[in-house]
Every structure is written in structure tokens, then in C-alpha cells.
Amino acid sequence: MSQPYAEVIGDPIKQSKSPAIHNYWIGKLGLDANYRACHVTPEGLADYLAERRKDANWRGCNVTMPHKQAVMSLLDRLDPVAERIGAVNTILRGEDGTLTGTNTDADGFLEPLRQELARDHYFRMARVLGTGGAARAIVAALAGEGLTLVLAGRNPVKAQALLDELAPEGEHHAVDLTHFADPTDFAFDDRAGCFDLVVNASPLGMAGQPPLAFDLSHVPPGSVVYDIVTQPLETPLLKAAREAGFATVDGLSMLIGQAAIAFAKFFGAAPPRDDDAELRKILTT
Incomplete structure (x- = not known):
């Protein structure tokens, strides 16, 4: 069986610290999983989601600029939080391939x-x-x-x-x-x-x-x-x-906080937050 994974999408995406955060937690918990970054342009957003919804190993993705609102119309449903905010920063794939948008930013x-x-x-x-x-x-x-x-x-x-x-x-x-x-x-x-x-x-x-x-x-x-x-x-x-x-x-506080919520949704385990100081050192070196 292939390895389950999640990712972050955006345009640009090289600057994202999300892979370092999620893979740190994956390593700490010893999970057989992976998290990566994927460059997705506005023009390629629909095709990206169409491909990923067919991939049973894809647990979902975090969404960064400029897709947080554009992605909404491409999803099967929005949870109440995303609906109220009017923006999606996390997409979750159901076992049947349905895509649900939520928001962990708040x-x-x-x-x-x-x-x-x-x-x-x-x-x-x-x-x-x-x-x-x-x-x-x-x-x-x-x-x-x-x-x-x-x-x-x-x-x-x-x-x-x-x-x-x-x-x-x-x-x-x-x-x-x-x-x-x-x-x-x-x-x-x-x-x-x-x-x-x-x-x-x-x-x-x-x-x-x-x-x-x-x-x-x-x-x-x-x-x-x-x-x-x-x-x-x-x-x-x-x-x-x-x-x-x-x-x-600083911005790492929000970034780590919202990532922790998404991580639990992607991988079904709470991240080890007692190690935030060590994680911050990794993210700033």
C-alpha cells in the first residue's frame, strides 16, 4: 500500500513552512505518512483537485494564497466554519472521494x-x-x-x-x-x-x-x-x-496553531505540542 499523504497548495509555494511543521510531527509520532508542498496555479486549481480526489492515499491539503476563496466552488461541501468565514484553508478527502472545505485559521x-x-x-x-x-x-x-x-x-x-x-x-x-x-x-x-x-x-x-x-x-x-x-x-x-x-x-503562532488542527484531521492523531519550542527553532534556522 502506498503511503498516505497531505500537502499544502499555493502560488507561490516555496516559502511555505507547512511541510516542515507537519513532517516534524509525523516524525515525532512515528507515523507512516508524508506531507509536502505542491505548486498550483489558479489556472491549474480545478485539474489539481480532480486528480487528487481520485487518489485514495491523499488525505487532503492546506490552502494558501491565492486559492482560499477560489477553491470553494470546486468542493462538494463546506463545513459551517468555512461557510461562515467565506474562505477555505483546509480540504479533506472522504473515503468516497468527496471533498470538504473547512477553515482552521480562526x-x-x-x-x-x-x-x-x-x-x-x-x-x-x-x-x-x-x-x-x-x-x-x-x-x-x-x-x-x-x-x-x-x-x-x-x-x-x-x-x-x-x-x-x-x-x-x-x-x-x-x-x-x-x-x-x-x-x-x-x-x-x-x-x-x-x-x-x-x-x-x-x-x-x-x-x-x-x-x-x-x-x-x-x-x-x-x-x-x-x-x-x-x-x-x-x-x-x-x-x-x-x-x-x-x-x-509573531506569525508562527498562528501557523503552528492552525496546522495542529489540520494535522489531526489529516492523520487522525493530535500533534505533540509540548515540543513547540524545538519546532520553532527548526523553522527559524
């Missing part, structure tokens, strides 16, 4: 914030930069945790439509991404009991992408600054925030 994103979110706050606000597939999951996740959102995008109309779709309850706001580029003298509420979060959910600041124009005067006192970019791991935003004394969360 739970993976929230994982490093769970301890803080378990506390009582009288006000929670997040400034989220970006309106792509990952941002959709992040907006849905944060709205579900009771945060008031300021969503910034190159197209504020698109940002408002995303809020209307994913977070119709609450007094959320859509702004142009340039709103955060210039300094502000706004007097933020710095009382104890506030939880403020700044999230770069865009590819800006990633190697090979334009820089993110963001002035730290828009970060309220005591904020957590979270950047989902993984290359480089310490983005200019995180470096500046850390040096200014803010708590920071």
Missing part, C-alpha cells in the same frame, strides 16, 4: 490570545489591517470574541462589506489603510480593563512584498501587536512594537 489565530481573552474586560478593540482570506478568518474570530473592530484595507468599501458580512452585530468601522500611515495624537483610553489588539492580516511587510506603512502612535497603551507574516518572522512592525515596549505575537 482557531489557530486565537490560540496565543486565549489566556487574555478568558479574562473579563469592559472594552475590547482590534485594529485589523487587510481584507484577504486570512483577514476574513481573523475578523470572524475576533467578532466572535466580542471585540469592536476597525478594519483597514486599500478599498474601504470592500472592508465595510466584509464587516457587514462577517460581523453584522456591533459598532465596527472600516477605514482606508493609509489612515494608519500618518501619526495621530488621539488620546487613547489607558484604564486597566481595556484589551487592545493590532493585527497585520495582510502580506505587507513580507519578504518580496511592499512594506507596511503603520505609525505606532495608533497603538493604544498596553496593546498586543500581532503580525501573521512568517517571512521574515520579526517584521518591521513587530520589531518596532517590541522596542516600544508592546507585547508581540
